[in-house]
Amino acid sequence: MTSTDHNTQWAERDLAHVWHPCTQMKDHESLPPLPLRSARGVWLEDFNGRRYIDAVSSWWVNLFGHSHPVIAEALKDQIDTLDHIMLAGMTHGPAVELAEQLAQLVPDPLTRCFYADNGSAAVEAALKMSFHYWLHQGQTRPRFISLSNSYHGETLGALAVGDVPLYKSTYGPLLLDNIVVPGPDCYERAEGVSWEAHSRAAFAAMEATLAEHAHSASAVIVEPLVQCAGSMRMYHPVYLKLLREACDRYNIHLIADEIAVGFGRTGTLFACEQADIAPDFMCLSKGITGGTLPLSVVMTSEAIYQAFYDDYPTMKAFLHSHSYTGSALACRAALATLSLFRASDVLADVRAKGAAMEAAAAPLRDHPHVGDIRRHGMIMAIELVQDRATKTPFDWTQRRGRRIHRHALTEGVLLRPLGDVVYFMPPYVINQDEIEQMVGAAIRGIDLAVRD
Template sequence: MPPDFVALDKAHVWHPFTPMQDWCAPDHEPIMLVDGEGCWLTDQHGNRYLDGNSSIWTNIHGHRHPRIHAAIKAQLDHVAHTSFLGFANPPAAQLAGELTALIPGGRLNKVFYTDNGSTAIESAVRMSLQYWEQNGSPQRTRIISFDAAYHGDTLGAASLGGIPLFKGSGNQFGYAVQRISSAEQLESLDDVTSIAAVIIEPLIQGAAGMRVWPQGMLKQIETWCRAHDVFLILDEVMTGFGRTGKMFACEHEDVVPDFLCLAKGLTGGYLPLAATLTTQRVFDGFLGDASEGRTFFYGHSYAGSQLGCAAALASLAVFREERLLEQLPAKVTSFTSVLDTLRAHPHVIDIRQCGLIAGIEIGKSKDPREEYPAADRMGVKACLAARRHALLTRPVVNTLVLMPPLCATEGEMQRMAEALRASIDEVCGSD
């Protein structure tokens, strides 16, 4: 008799961002995902669902892509993982070369590997602070971040964020952070000599409810950073690898940061791997005799993992071989048309879109002041209802996230929108 995996899960597993009392209730049967192909996932009962948030914003080319599968299997014939501390390996070296080649003019020519978005951010911030400390500006200890930002859940990354819910108990920890709300507020700061870096999610904030930044804001921030010799850190953990219609969101405004933080879609959504790209200037600031203590003493056990790098190389190959970037503008246009079918719904307050990323905000009426109280968990209820219409996604409070894999067809995107419409009707009513 096969194991009862649901019972084992309820008995022993603690899930992230999940109210566990509801999860463990006797009448709740969790969806146990057991299979996937393309945009579709299959549960323990054989029910199929569209992957409406790309498996928490990670999956790029769909599930079980043959090119990525073959690359992982081929790497397994050699070695799965070895230490990256004082050792090298071919996939990591090749991937670093390919990633840096994606940046215009080779301006980000150094790659530091970790294993998730939070640690990619930690690397960038710690490099910034250590650079200034050991290169003549030890007073530069302040990090500028933005209201409602989200940069991860490790202590340092969480301290950068502007959403108290994600910062845990206490909330007083981490880096010296000053939060602002706009580029204009950045330009009005008086004391800039103590600022080490500015960090931002380019074009769109994810955990803030898919909040889209004004056009031109990113370029404005880059211009200010260059004028004051302040490092610019871009968190492209969500927006990287085609999500916004270009390989990286910063390309839309011809911005090249000092640090580019990548994770989630880096491996096509297959394996944990992150990369922090930076400049020759930053790298040179850490050079010196070992006795000088200028080494960057930070790293992770699975940094530069061969399997992760093999998957990432295959994902980049898919972009080239399937000419995905050329297809994205038409796909984004189709996605916009699909989203437009929801705009007239009486309980859809707003739809915010950036490329193939969208947030559909629901409320009591079209009046933004008529929002549902967060305690009512209407976004959660709508996403649970969507499961009955073969769609899996998660909300940000009352904003329903729709972020299909890049391989989604117009028909699949339309089915996703239809499932959301039906779920909103069930939870909020159709008039």
């Protein structure tokens, strides 16, 4: 049996039983799932020995490359010592050490660490904590405020505070009543208007909403700087600064969903740092374990923690749990990941490589079907349009982004465009040659995709 037969065989076995996430399974009739047998660094390898650059960090989770020896060795050591215990009534070294280290890294006054399993679970916990906190203050605040085009996860609470119809509209009857505010998306700015000026002006809608609804809403939740699942739309840090000031004035919590942008993606360890603010809750996940195991965290303040701290009969405890909360293996992977940040100036490297990615995309600056090239750190997006002058999009049913995905595979690059937005979020260990191959494959794919 040839290696090619192995690829086909694995794909056929998969399609007999596996239901893939975020996928119309019928698409696999024309493009079967890509079977992979190994991954190292930025490279994925299939059963035919063909390699692909992981340009999207396997849904944004991989920071330092696949099969990183430091993380792998930490996991091998941990599995021989302690695999998992429940964190209710017990504790273990990795959970304690990780909480200590995170408390030193996140902005003050976030000192308390609540573990969960994934990003959606962290958002759910933060929403419940915020609502429950206000109950302890004698206030019932059943609503939340979020930005248009936002995305915070797929569980019902997280989905409710998002605003991407593709994911949300089907489940509308199941969701809580959320307040959506027009966001500061800088793609929508007028010609000649700076990112900062546009983001400042956009804050007027949030100010008005807070003035009207702050008394009935527990928190504002935002993705700092980049709305990742919302087509990688971006905005200026000044919006976060204005939001923090307004949340303080109106006495409402601020939840920062740093699940996708945390741990260096935007060029600072946390995106909130670029506005010099601290939220009341910070949700972390994805890159926290370097792309090895599921783990998420909600960081919050001592003041919020103390609102739940009382004698048991008062029933003030936060009774929220997951079976694998604080997994020793996942925490150990996270500790190894944090050690890699300490081992070198990772953030400076991220900023330099982000600039290199943007330079590689320079040939697209005047492309008649490119409406925007935008970047924060090592997150870069290219927006395809039918008409550059008016930013008129292509008909979404033409699925031009999928054409780019298919072409990139032929050049050894794994892209996963969001509709007609091609984005790059590669592992930090990508080198210059790999950057040029990655962006070059996208450029050639774009040229093919926009032909009628």
